[in-house]
Amino acid sequence: MARDARTREARRDALAESALTTLGTLGYARTSLREIAANSEFSHGVVHYYFRDKTELITYCVRYYKARCVHRYDAVVDDSRTADGLLAAFADKLVETLVDEAPMHRLWYDLRTTSMFEEALRADVVAIDASLQDMVWRVVSRYAELAGRELVVSPGVAYAMLDGVFERALLRHLAGEAGALDELRGAVLGALPLLLHAG
Amino acid sequence: MARDARTREARRDALAESALTTLGTLGYARTSLREIAANSEFSHGVVHYYFRDKTELITYCVRYYKARCVHRYDAVVDDSRTADGLLAAFADKLVETLVDEAPMHRLWYDLRTTSMFEEALRADVVAIDASLQDMVWRVVSRYAELAGRELVVSPGVAYAMLDGVFERALLRHLAGEAGALDELRGAVLGALPLLLHAG
DNA sequence: CCAGAGTCTTGACACTCGTCAAGACTTCGG
């Protein structure tokens, strides 16, 4: 009989979970449906039972991924009581997530870059990028508020700069460069104050 | 008879040229040797006459690409006589190259991201990244010199921040967002002064 | 308990890929 819609959604999520694991390991281009299925408890044919095609699965994954990462630093914002405390906590959290979720982060950069070539991904990537920008802006603007000073950059520029620093750290970390994590922490501690108005 | 070694090198360069065009259009993952050959005056089999395998061709392309882009802003550095003049010229040049060579830039980001998954690319990517960092540092340090002030960021951080801003602008430009170019120019004009010591 | 709807597996399809071998074409020294 018709299975509960909730169960069906659970199956889709389970496949998305396996897909994200595979994508984080192999990257977007080298991930096949058979490999995703092999990393799950199902066979390769079942994918087309729950998803129309590969694109729909990937898109579903991307949204699934987004939902669980855009509030990663909210606790830092809520719990910090001083500008310096927020800054230190944010830097530490960035380092932590870079290490703990390196595959997911490189997957995100992979998807974002791929969207420069494949229009099918573009809309979702742009939406996630905006969410990440908001996430960063919550941190940065709270930081300015605690410091009692104005910000001299727009949300987009603040996000772009921090993202550039993070992407570089991820690349170096994955390349096995030992100093990458400390450089990330130091870069954030040094860079965020620059975004505040001198007065 | 044995063809001139110079001619052989010219063939390799011609293939690299076609490969770069194709890579810039389709991206690393979707570029096949047949497609590269189709964009050249040769047939698909000739690739293995001049290159051992696909990896060697790609690697050759990457080095070929690097050689012609890492001195892109040297004229800006050499010709500018004031800090503000250098800043404006640099911002304009960034916008210009983003527009004129968008496919090459997205290819670079594609290769860099792919190197997070494929170790074969990593060494070359790290080398190019270092060259780009040097290129940016030549601009930034000359800017500080002309301004008569010290820089408060390391070469790595300066590069990462500018690169983040540029990558974001490229993404938005390719997505058809009209304001991307002006935002890039404005971001650079606003951000570089922040890297100078206040005193 | 059993018929049937729902779920999942298996195997096949058409296609593309990198690679390579066989041979045709080109060029040039003798």
Place this chain on the structure above:
DNA sequence: CCGAAGTCTTGACGAGTGTCAAGACTCTGG
């Protein structure tokens, strides 16, 4: 002008891909 060395094309191969259809399995309502 001929033969050989160099250059290039053609066609094939095995592997891997997304997709889908046919059937086996599972579970539940009557």
